[in-house]
Amino acid sequence: MNKLLEVKSLHTLYGESHVLHGVGFDIEPGQAVSLMGRNGMGKTTTLKSILGLVQPRSGNVFFKGEEITGLPTWQRMRKDIAYVPEGRGMFHNLTVQEHLQMAARANRKGEQNWDYDRVLATFPRLQERLTNLGTQLSGGEQQMLAIGRALVTNPDLLILDEATEGLAPLIRKEIWDVIRTIKASGISTIIVDKNIKVLKELCDKHIVLVKGQVVFSDSSSGLVDRLDEVESYLGV
Template sequence: MSNQLLEVHNLNTLYGRSHILHDLSFRLAKGESMSLMGRNGMGKTTTLKSILGIVPPRSGHVYFDGEDISHLPTWKRMRRDIAYVPEGRGMFHNLTVKEHLQMAARPGSNGETKWDYDRVLATFPRLSERLCNLGTELSGGEQQMLAIGRALVTNPRLMILDEATEGLAPLIRQDIWNVIASIRESGISSLVVDKNIKALKGLCDRHVVIVKGKVHFDGSSSELDQNLEKVETALSV
């Protein structure tokens, strides 16, 4: 049995005539945390949307736990125990904090419920003070907490977080890093898009850097240290 949870093979994704991803490939092992880094416009969000089928690739394959999910609609892919925290957080305008969490809650495909409503509120005490507020009434940091909590109550095997700490105050940003660390420790695999090399190096097992829709670097944290100048240049040019 393969230890790989997510395998991305030779993805080519286009928006109209604009070729965004060029034969993009990487693997994420079970229980592993991976960062996905790159400057704006390099294809990070397109990679996530291609994996989820939101933007279907022109060619290539996505395997989840050995199953080719490339031709499944997005909702069926998510039902394989994939959770997505989108850039912008994706709050529903007519739902309260409590309703966001209750609406999303379900056991994992194996029937286990390791993350439930009470555990999420224990993880994010601030949300318990805002249960009757609409999601759109929360601060940016609170919305990110809610988006992560909403994803966790689906009891995923893979968490995908797009721009995990973008635009957050330093203290809130650290809270989010701490939660992502606890997600990793609980055995959930994660794919984290962010720009903070220092934080990601200590948080993730592997790192992929994308430049113009191609993999520019793919390696462990120790390999990242050995290629730090190359990576920093790719992120700053």
């Protein structure tokens, strides 16, 4: 099967600080992949290197067979990649409705499987708060809006950084249910989160980083077989 995303031997530095040491993995169309590790191990830097928000010193990123390593972030995103950042990235002067309408577009095939109405049906709370500013929402509602804003771009790859961090248990469950729906719709996902129990059930492949290096890369069955080892990497 053709790879949707290929990440090859990324070395990324912040000044003199060498953060990523040869990180590499791939994703097939429709796959959900977890990216796990303790704080400061390079998860967000890996995502930013894929998106061009930071430029790797060396290594390559391919999307749908095309090398995108040197492209600016906006060009990468137009190739049907969407990003839900840690912190959610609300625009201070836009309402819920404006966040969704501003981002909406069909994918490069002209398909629009996730339109404005489908996002509101998926997140009924947003329907009730259309005229509220994004910054006036609760943390859980902001995460719903950030995911909805990403979905209306109709991506082939959705990247979620700290998908449920800091959310109340009921909201976390709601977000996980939506991510399952997203996967069922055929969108590939990279999910950064700490909930190994849910990730084990939801994702097809699991990547664990320790000090900017991939120390584990395997399927869910492989994760079960080496669960004690993986939990030791995560400090569980």
